[in-house]
Amino acid sequence: xxxxxxxxxxxxxxxxxxxxxxxxxxxxxxxxxxxxxxxxxxxxxxxxxxxxxxxxxxxxxxxxxxxxxxxxxxxxxxxxxxxxxxxxxxxxxxxxxxxxxxxxxxxxxxxxxxxxxxxxxxxxxxxxxxxxxxxxxxxxxxxxxxxxxxxxxxxxxxxxxxxxxxxxxxxxxxxxxxxxxxxxxxxxxxxxxxxxxxxxxxxxxxxxxxxxxxxxxxxxxxxxxxxxxxxxxxxxxxxxxxxxxxxxxxxxxxxxxxxxxxxxxxxxxxxxxxxxxxxxxxxxxxxxxxxxxxxxxxxxxxxxxxxxxxxxxxxxxxxxxxxxxxxxx
Numbered sequence: 001x002x003x004x005x006x007x008x009x010x011x012x013x014x015x016x017x018x019x020x021x022x023x024x025x026x027x028x029x030x031x032x033x034x035x036x037x038x039x040x041x042x043x044x045x046x047x048x049x050x051x052x053x054x055x056x057x058x059x060x061x062x063x064x065x066x067x068x069x070x071x072x073x074x075x076x077x078x079x080x081x082x083x084x085x086x087x088x089x090x091x092x093x094x095x096x097x098x099x100x101x102x103x104x105x106x107x108x109x110x111x112x113x114x115x116x117x118x119x120x121x122x123x124x125x126x127x128x129x130x131x132x133x134x135x136x137x138x139x140x141x142x143x144x145x146x147x148x149x150x151x152x153x154x155x156x157x158x159x160x161x162x163x164x165x166x167x168x169x170x171x172x173x174x175x176x177x178x179x180x181x182x183x184x185x186x187x188x189x190x191x192x193x194x195x196x197x198x199x200x201x202x203x204x205x206x207x208x209x210x211x212x213x214x215x216x217x218x219x220x221x222x223x224x225x226x227x228x229x230x231x232x233x234x235x236x237x238x239x240x241x242x243x244x245x246x247x248x249x250x251x252x253x254x255x256x257x258x259x260x261x262x263x264x265x266x267x268x269x270x271x272x273x274x275x276x277x278x279x280x281x282x283x284x285x286x287x288x289x290x291x292x293x294x295x296x297x298x299x300x301x302x303x304x305x306x307x308x309x310x311x312x313x314x315x316x317x318x319x320x321x322x323x324x325x326x327x328x329x
Contacts, residue, residue: 001044
């Protein structure tokens, strides 16, 4: 650098040529010349403080070897044990460049994986988070699957994730496939009451049907349906991202579900290369459709100010209005 700056100041080489030799911009080279004129050779010495200058080659090798001996050690732990005068981020950068930050150590507490022993021992129900389609806007996928076979019992896309839509999917699964022994779901307001006392409609009707409810306190508990959501996003949503209507989306979804249940062969625990349909059978515990229709009703009170029977306005005495009317869905 010193020789290049001197030659430039003597006019023996052009500034552009000097910039090419030093691989710096014209602005940086201009600063070099100013520092040399003001401070001489001392002005060209790099006096910036940094952690790179504090680590020798031996220190870097020690960092890497210490991490290899203990893959569980974090960058902060390595820095503290080796008593290095650098920030943990510097150690992390060295380990990352060596490909050692993704080294997995053996779990002290291994994950416990489970699968229901028989079909209909346990169903999982969940709502996939919002997906924004370019031509439809936000849509939600609600589904129920069998834990033993991963068989999709009932599912549909909706524009809202309310209680009525959750009951629609639940009703369709119960009517066609029978009654399960247990249901696994999260503690969303569609499933569980938020107050200390009382029950949500979902809890109440499950008790009438003799279904044991199991609550998931974290996403890992519903691992099967959570992995199913990732599969749906990768295999279905991206292929049908530009559908024009909700009806078209559900039509394509029903075809995909048929392929998933009857053609796709999984290698997960319990499937062993079988299709979901080969591993699943309907529940022997069934309820007549009329009984399910009678049980699974949602009654809500609505405030009304007037009544229009068969499209004709009816104006009774104002003494009776406004009033509350019970509505059944």
